Structures are given as structure tokens and as C-alpha cells.
Amino acid sequence: xxxxxxxxxxxxxxxxxxxxxxxxxxxxxxxxxxxxxxxxxxxxxxxxxxxxxxxxxxxxxxxxxxxxxxxxxxxxxxxxxxxxxxxxxxxxxxxxxxxxxxxxxxxxxxxxxxxxxxxxxxxxxxxxxxxxxxxxxxxxxxxxxxxxxxxxxxxx
Numbered sequence: 001x002x003x004x005x006x007x008x009x010x011x012x013x014x015x016x017x018x019x020x021x022x023x024x025x026x027x028x029x030x031x032x033x034x035x036x037x038x039x040x041x042x043x044x045x046x047x048x049x050x051x052x053x054x055x056x057x058x059x060x061x062x063x064x065x066x067x068x069x070x071x072x073x074x075x076x077x078x079x080x081x082x083x084x085x086x087x088x089x090x091x092x093x094x095x096x097x098x099x100x101x102x103x104x105x106x107x108x109x110x111x112x113x114x115x116x117x118x119x120x121x122x123x124x125x126x127x128x129x130x131x132x133x134x135x136x137x138x139x140x141x142x143x144x145x146x147x148x149x150x151x152x153x154x155x156x
Contacts, residue, residue: 001023001124005122006029006031010036012119013119014109014111014112017033018032018127019032019121019127020039020058020125020127021122021126022124023038039058046058103123106118107119
């Protein structure tokens with residue numbers, strides 16, 4: 001991922017939005033407004049054990065405490081599995097995996113700027129947005145729901 005794209009994302013992302021991306025060396029980065037943080041399995045709560053030994057996950061919502069005895073603790077997580085290794089996924093409640101496998105762009109409402117910003121997504125990126133899904137903005141005489149204004153685009 002280019003430094004120019006990282007710098008642009010740090011500048012345009014609304015508060016509450018973050019991008020998880022695999023870097024060219026295979027490491028995971030979290031990009032937020034004015035912040036880039038590498039995720040480190042050695043640092044508490046960055047990446048937690050996931051299914052089998054050697055696999056890790058980034059818990060986006062919920063915690064590793066979800067189990068047969070605690071099924072209501074629904075989690076949303078990004079699992080990171082070692083290359084050429086199989087695993088059996090399991091789900092308690094709702095587990096979602098959302099990942100950009102192609103070039104796309106997503107419009108998000110930025111309440112601080114009172115505008116929609118276009119966030120470019122390249123292969124290997126995942127967008128998480130905790131903003132208000134019901135936020136609407138008046139733009140060019142039409143109302144646009146920023147939370148669902150995602151579209152496909154061709155190439156870099």
C-alpha cells in the first residue's frame with residue numbers, strides 16, 4: 001500500500017471510521033483519522049487467539065468470551081489464518097467477515113465536516129464504521145444515506 005494512499009485515508013476518514021488493511025509485508029494495519037497503527041499479536045487486545053493455535057483475530061465487536069455457554073455475546077471479527085492451513089469456522093450469534101477483494105469506493109457521512117467523504121478501498125482492505133447509520137445529508141437537492149453509499153470502481 002502506498003504512503004500516499006495511507007496519508008490520504010488518514011486525512012479523509014470521518015471520526016468513527018477505520019480501515020484494516022494487509023500491508024505488502026503481510027502485516028495488518030489499522031488506519032484512522034490522523035493515525036496508523038500496526039496490529040501486533042504480542043500486544044494485549046490487538047490480535048487474540050482464533051480457533052486453532054497459530055491463528056489470530058481482531059475482535060471488532062464483542063470478545064473472545066463468546067462460547068456455547070455465552071452465545072449472546074455476538075462477535076464481529078476479522079480472522080487471520082496462516083497460509084496453507086485449514087480451519088473449521090464456528091459461529092455463536094452473528095459473525096461477519098467483510099473484505100474488499102477488488103477496487104471500490106465508499107461514501108461515508110462525516111458529521112464533523114457535515115459532508116460525505118469518498119473512501120477508496122483497494123484489495124486487502126476492510127472498512128469498519130461505527131458512525132450513525134441513520135445519518136442523512138442534503139446534497140445536490142437529494143438525500144443520500146452515507147452508510148450505504150458504496151460502489152465498485154475499476155483499477156487503481
